[in-house]
Amino acid sequence: xxxxxxxxxxxxxxxxxxxxxxxxxxxxxxxxxxxxxxxxxxxxxxxxxxxxxxxxxxxxxxxxxxxxxxxxxxxxxxxxxxxxxxxxxxxxxxxxxxxxxxxxxxxxxxxxxxxxxxxxxxxxxxxxxxxxxxxxxxxxxxxxxxxxxxxxxxxxxxxxxxxxxxxxxxxxxxxxxxxxxxxxxxxxxxxxxxxxxxxxxxxxxxxxxxxxxxxxxxxxxxxxxxxxxxxxxxxxxxxxxxxxxxxxxxxxxxxxxxxxxxxxxxxxxxxxxxxxxxxxxxxxxxxxxxxxxxxxxxxxxxxxxxxxxxxxxxxxxxxxxxxxxxxxxxxxxxxxxxxxxxxxxxxxxxx
Amino acid sequence: xxxxxxxxxxxxxxxxxxxxxxxxxxxxxxxxxxxxxxxxxxxxxxxxxxxxxxxxxxxxxxxxxxxxxxxxxxxxxxxxxxxxxxxxxxxxxxxxxxxxxxxxxxxxxxxxxxxxxxxxxxxxxxxxxxxxxxxxxxxxxxxxxxxxxxxxxxxxxxxxxxxxxxxxxxxxxxxxxxxxxxxxxxxxxxxxxxxxxxxxxxxxxxxxxxxxxxxxxxxxxxxxxxxxxxxxxxxxxxxxxxxxxxxxxxxxxxxxxxxxxxxxxxxxxxxxxxxxxxxxxxxxxxx
Numbered sequence: 305x306x307x308x309x310x311x312x313x314x315x316x317x318x319x320x321x322x323x324x325x326x327x328x329x330x331x332x333x334x335x336x337x338x339x340x341x342x343x344x345x346x347x348x349x350x351x352x353x354x355x356x357x358x359x360x361x362x363x364x365x366x367x368x369x370x371x372x373x374x375x376x377x378x379x380x381x382x383x384x385x386x387x388x389x390x391x392x393x394x395x396x397x398x399x400x401x402x403x404x405x406x407x408x409x410x411x412x413x414x415x416x417x418x419x420x421x422x423x424x425x426x427x428x429x430x431x432x433x434x435x436x437x438x439x440x441x442x443x444x445x446x447x448x449x450x451x452x453x454x455x456x457x458x459x460x461x462x463x464x465x466x467x468x469x470x471x472x473x474x475x476x477x478x479x480x481x482x483x484x485x486x487x488x489x490x491x492x493x494x495x496x497x498x499x500x501x502x503x504x505x506x507x508x509x510x511x512x513x514x515x516x517x518x519x520x521x522x523x524x525x526x527x528x529x530x531x532x533x534x535x536x537x538x539x540x541x542x543x544x545x546x547x548x549x550x551x552x553x554x555x556x557x558x559x560x561x562x563x564x565x566x567x568x569x570x571x572x573x574x575x576x577x578x579x580x581x582x583x584x585x586x587x588x589x590x591x592x593x594x595x596x597x598x599x600x601x602x603x604x605x606x607x608x609x610x611x612x613x614x615x616x617x618x619x620x621x622x623x624x625x626x627x628x629x630x631x632x633x634x635x636x637x638x639x640x641x642x643x644x645x646x647x648x649x650x651x652x653x654x655x
Numbered sequence: 656x657x658x659x660x661x662x663x664x665x666x667x668x669x670x671x672x673x674x675x676x677x678x679x680x681x682x683x684x685x686x687x688x689x690x691x692x693x694x695x696x697x698x699x700x701x702x703x704x705x706x707x708x709x710x711x712x713x714x715x716x717x718x719x720x721x722x723x724x725x726x727x728x729x730x731x732x733x734x735x736x737x738x739x740x741x742x743x744x745x746x747x748x749x750x751x752x753x754x755x756x757x758x759x760x761x762x763x764x765x766x767x768x769x770x771x772x773x774x775x776x777x778x779x780x781x782x783x784x785x786x787x788x789x790x791x792x793x794x795x796x797x798x799x800x801x802x803x804x805x806x807x808x809x810x811x812x813x814x815x816x817x818x819x820x821x822x823x824x825x826x827x828x829x830x831x832x833x834x835x836x837x838x839x840x841x842x843x844x845x846x847x848x849x850x851x852x853x854x855x856x857x858x859x860x861x862x863x864x865x866x867x868x869x870x871x872x873x874x875x876x877x878x879x880x881x882x883x884x885x886x887x888x889x890x891x892x893x894x895x896x897x898x899x900x901x902x903x904x905x906x907x908x909x910x911x912x913x914x915x916x917x918x919x920x921x922x923x924x925x926x927x928x929x930x931x932x933x934x935x936x937x938x939x940x941x942x
Contacts, residue, residue, distance in 0.1 A: 504799055511798025511805060512788060512812070519774045519785045526772035529734060531760035531789045531852055540795060 316510075319502050319589045323354075326596075327495045334491075342603075348559045350599050351494025355501045355552035357579040357595040358588055359545045362505050364577070365586030366514070367541035368521030369427075373438030374576050376445040377546045378553035379568035380418050381411030385554030386482045386563070387454055387461065390475050393486065395459045400488045408497065408554045415550020418445075419543040427538040430524075434542075442573055449565035450479045481564030482557070489558035497555055498592075501548050506588060508544065517541045582623050668905060668919050671709065676917060678904045681711025685748050687763070687856045687888045688733070693742035694912075695732055702728045703912045706742065710856065710905075715882055715889045717903030719896075719923075721932055725912040726892045727769055730858050734766050735759040747855055761789065763855030767845040767862060769892075775834030779825065779844055782833045783816040786851025791815065819847050822884075823877065838865045843874075850881065857881070859891040863898050871895060875902050900924070908932065 314321075330347060333339040356374060363371045385407030392398040392406050418441075426437045453464045457472025464470055468477060476482050508514045516537045520527045528534055557563055583594030602616050668676040677686060686709045693706040703725045710716050718726050731737045733744055735756045744751045746762045754762070765786075774782050791812050793804035820826050823843040828836065833844060842862060849857055862878070863871045875898055882889055893899050899906060900920040908916040908923060910932040916923055923929055 507799045507801060508795070511795070512784075512791075512793060512808065513795045513798050515777070515781055515784055516788055518777060519782075522774035522776050523772045525736070526768065526774065527785070528756040529760060529766055529768075529772075530785050530848065531757050532785065533757055 319506065319592055320499065322589065322592060323495070323498050323502065330491070343600075346600055346603055347491045348489050348494045349556065350596055351491070351498050352552045352556040352559070353576070353579065353595045353599045354498050354592050355555075356549055356576045357583065357591040358498075358501050358505055359548035359552065360576050361580045361583070361586065361588060361591045362508070362541055362548075363545040364580050365584075366509055366521065367517050367538055367545075369538065369542065370432065370435040371438045371542070371545070372435050372570070372573050372577070373440075373442035373445075374545075374549055375568040375570075375572035376438070376442035377415040377418060377549035378556065378572070379445055379449065379565060380415045381550030381553030382557030382563060382568070383449060383476060383482060383565075384414045384550070385411040386485055386557045387475055389486070389488065389558060391456060391461055394456050394473070400486075403486075404488050404490075404493055404555075404558060407558060408493075408551045411554025411557075412547040412551040415553065416543050416547030418550075419546025420539070422546075423539045423542045427542060428535050439570070439573075442568070442570055446565045446568060449481075453477055479564065479566075481562060481567075483562045485558065485561050485563065487558060487561055489555050494555060497551060501552070502588070504544065504548065508541075509588075513537065513540055578620070582620065671711075675707070675709035676905055677709055677711030678714050681714055684712045686710055687712055687714075687747055688890070689743075689745040690733070691743055691745075693729075693732060693739050693744060695728065695737055696740045701912055703732060703739075706732075706909075706912075706914060708907055708914075708917075710888050710890060713882060713886055713888055715878065715902050715904050716891070717899040717906040718890060718892045718909060719894070719899055719906060720909035724909040726909055727860060728912075729909070730766060730860055730892065733759070733858065734764050760852055760854075763853070764858065765849035765852045765854035765856075766858035767842070767849055767860055769860040769864070771838075771841045771845060773833040773841055773844060773848075775832070777833055778829065779820070779831050779833050779836065780813070780816050780829040782844060782848050783819055783851050784812050786819075786848040787812050787815055790851070790853050816851070819851055822850075822881065823847060839867075839870050842866065846881075850885065854887060856888045856890060859889065859893075861892055861894065863893055863895045868897075871898055874898070878902055 330339070334344065356378060360371065360374045363369055363374075388410040389403040389407040392403045398406070422437060422441055426434050451466045453466075453468050453470055453474065454476040455462045455470035455472040455474045457470075460472075462470050462472060466478075468474070509518070516527070516532050517540065519530070520532060520534050520537055524534060579595040579598055580591055582598065583590030583592070598620075601619060602613070605611075605615055608615065667679045669679050669682050671677045671682055671686070675686075675689075688708065688710040690706055690708045694704045695702050706729060708716075718729060720726055728737070732739050735751060735754055735758070738753075746759070746764060749762060751759055751762065774785060777785075791808050793808040796802070797804040797808075817826055817829065820829060823846070825840065825843065825847070828840065833841070836844065842865070846857075846859065846862065859878075863874055866874060878889055878891070879902060881887070891899075891903070903920060906916075906918065906920060906923045907914055908926070908929050915928045915932060916926045918926070
C-alpha cells in the first residue's frame with residue numbers, strides 16, 4: 305500500500321525531477337568544463353522549446369484543440385520582450401535581471417491578449433476552425449511585423465508602419481527584425497521558466513478547472529449537460545498556452561543578437577507540434593523529453609552535414625514505429641522480461 | 656420491494672391544473688416542470704407536437720412510446736439541446752425560453768444519455784467531480800497557486816463524490832478509468848454524475864438499457880431511494896415495462912410526437928390507443 309503512494313507521488317513530480325536533474329548535470333558539466341561550447345549554446349533554446357512544447361500540449365493534448373500558430377505567439381513574445389528590455393535599459397538603466405523579467409512578463413501578457421483576441425470568436429465554433437485561424441494568425445503576425453518599425457528616443461518608444469525614418473535608436477526594423485539585442489538570457493533563467501511553465505500547466509491540469517477542460521475534450525455534450533461553460537474553459541486553456549508561449553518567446557528573443565520575423569514561420573509551429581505529437585499527446589513528461597532530444601539531435605548531427613536531415617527523418621520514423629507497433633513493444637517487453645520474470649508474467653496477464 | 660408497492664398504493668393522481676395530473680402529495684406545491692404546447696420542427700417534420708406535461712415536486716414520471724416517437728427529442732427540448740419552435744418549458748416556475756444547456760442545468764435539470772456519454776479518459780471520481788463543478792467552486796488562480804480554497808474545495812469535492820458514489824456502492828471503483836467500467840456500472844455512474852449537479856428534476860434516458868433483471872430490480876429501488884433522499888422529481892424514458900409500471904406514478908405515452916395517453920400505470924395498461932400503438936390495430940377494426 306505504501307509503495308503505491310510513493311510511486312504515485314513519484315509519477316506526479318516526475319516532470320519536475322527530470323528537469324531539476326538535467327539542470328544539475330548541465331551546470332556541473334559547465335563548471336568542470338566538460339561541456340563543449342556548441343552544446344552549451346543549445347541549452348537556452350532547449351529550455352525555450354520545452355516551454356513551447358509543454359504549453360502547446362495544454363491546447364492540443366489537454367484541451368483537444370489543434371493549434372497551428374504557436375510560433376506566432378512565440379514571435380509576439382520575442383519582439384515584445386526585445387523592445388521592453390531595451391526600453392528598461394535605455395530609459396531607466398535597469399539591471400539585466402529586471403530587464404529579462406520585464407521582457408518575459410510583457411511578452412507573456414501581450415501573447416495572452418492575442419490569445420484572447422483569437423479565442424473569443426473562434427473557440428465558440430466546433431471542429432477544425434481553431435487550426436485554420438491559428439495557422440492564418442501565425443502568417444498574419446509575421447507579415448505585420450515585416451512592416452513595423454520601432455525606435456527609442458530618449459524615454460519615449462516610437463512606432464511606425466512602413467516608415468523607417470524614425471528619430472532615435474532603431475530597435476526593430478521591419479523585415480530585418482531586431483538587431484543589436486544585448487543577449488541577456490541565461491541558462492538559469494531558462495531553467496526557472498521551464499519550472500514555472502510546469503508549475504502552471506501541471507497545477508492547472510490537477511485542479512477543478514483542468515478537470516473541466518479535460519471533460520470538455522472527452523465529451524462536449526455531456527460537459528454542457530453538467531453545467532460546464534465550454535467556451536470559458538477552452539479559452540482558459542488556449543490563453544494560458546498562448547501566454548506561456550509568449551514567455552518562452554521572450555526568453556528566446558534575448559538569446560540572439562539578431563532576430564527576424566521570418567524565424568517564426570509556419571515550419572516553426574509544425575516543429576513544436578512534432579515535439580508534442582512524438583512526446584505523446586497529453587503527456588507532459590513526453591513533451592519535455594521529445595523537445596530536448598529532437599532539438600539537440602539535428603544540431604549535434606551537424607558534423608554529418610549531408611546526412612543530417614536523413615538521420616533526423618529516420619529517428620522520427622523509428623520513434624513512431626517504436627511507440628505504436630505492438631510487435632516491437634512485445635519484443636522490447638520480452639527483452640526486459642529476461643531480467644525479471646515478474647514483469648514478463650505481468651505482461652502476459654495484461655494480454 | 657414491499658415498501659415500494661406500499662408507496663404506490665398510497666399515491667393517487669389528482670388533476671392539477673386543468674388537464675394535468677400529479678401525485679396527491681405534490682398538490683399545492685409548485686410543480687418542478689411544466690411544459691405547455693411544446694413543439695419542434697425539423698425542416699418539414701413535426702418531431703414533437705403540442706406536448707403538455709406537468710411533473711410534481713417529488714414525482715417519478717415515465718415517458719414511453721414506440722421507437723422514433725420523439726421521447727429523446729423531448730429530453731433534448733427540456734435540456735435546451737434544441738430550442739423549441741413553439742410552446743414553453745417552465746422549470747420550478749421559471750421560463751427557460753432562450754436559455755442554453757448550461758443555464759438549464761443550473762436551474763435544476765440534470766440528465767443521462769441513451770448512448771452513454773461519460774468522460775472516458777478520466778477516473779470515476781473525476782467524473783463525479785465534474786458534476787460537482789458548480790456546487791463546490793474555487794477559482795483558477797487558487798487552483799494554480801494551490802491557495803487554501805483549493806485544498807478545502809478539493810477535500811469537500813472528494814468527500815461529496817464518495818458520498819454520492821456510495822449510493823450505488825461504487826466507492827471502491829473511484830480510481831478506475833470510467834471508460835473501462837462494465838456497461839451497467841457506466842449507466843449508474845452517469846446517474847451519480849447527474850445527481851452531483853444538485854438537480855430538481857432528474858431526466859433518465861433508458862437507465863435500464865443493457866441491464867439484467869437483477870440489476871434492473873436494484874435500479875428501481877435506487878431510483879426510489881434517490882427520490883426520497885434528495886427530494887427530487889424523476890422523469891424517465893424506458894422500454895422495460897416492469898420498471899416503468901413498477902415505479903412510475905404518472906406515465907405519459909408518446910407516439911409520432913404526440914401524447915396519446917396520460918395517467919397511472921393501470922390506466923395506461925387499459926388504454927386502447929396505447930395498446931394499438933404498441934401492438935397494432937385489431938383485425939375487427941379494419942373491417
